[in-house]
Amino acid sequence: DVKVTQSSRYLVKRTGEKVFLECVQDMDHENMFWYRQDPGLGLRLIYFSYDVKMKEKGDIPEGYSVSREKKERFSLILESASTNQTSMYLCASSLGLANTGELFFGEGSRLTVL
């Protein structure tokens, strides 16, 4: 079974703090994604990566950056957390081209910024 593990299920941070959200997948998937989930807005794509050290902006990249130094690990960074970044963050991975495109999700990291 594919496993996507997000290191922190719940975090509470203060405005202005730097926040790291870590995600690891164990199935050698090429693609990794960070989404945020907000009630009534569904899932919105922040960033994705299709290879080590490669990244592409999603729909809402402002205020976020990412790092992919190893194939299995994809980190989301909030350089200076703000209250409007309080949300559920979901990491996902998928195989590369020529597949059904199924995303495998982690359990989510709920971030509260005070």
Add this chain to the structure above:
Amino acid sequence: GEDVEQSLFLSVREGDSSVINCTYTDSSSTYLYWYKQEPGAGLQLLTYIFSNMDMKQDQRLTVLLNKKDKHLSLRIADTQTGDSAIYFCAERGALLSAFGNEKLTFGTGTRLTIIP
């Protein structure tokens, strides 16, 4: 950008059929998906349909696709309490990014509540 729309809430009596609807705008969609999210968990793929199909059945689940109207539905027969969850529609287009069509666009999710 592309858009995927769903109703936010649906309530169904236990044992009845649930029908969750979704509309999308991307006429070049290749795959369409239904994901389920249980409380406190991530999303899990329930089923998907390729865009050249109009129906797919998998046990209690039936997916109908009307490509002309860009309408997707998920029917759950004999709805049980364990079906209580948020259901997300998603589509995969054939567009945009440098490496191909790997991104999925999700709807807002429909919260399904089962009435005993």
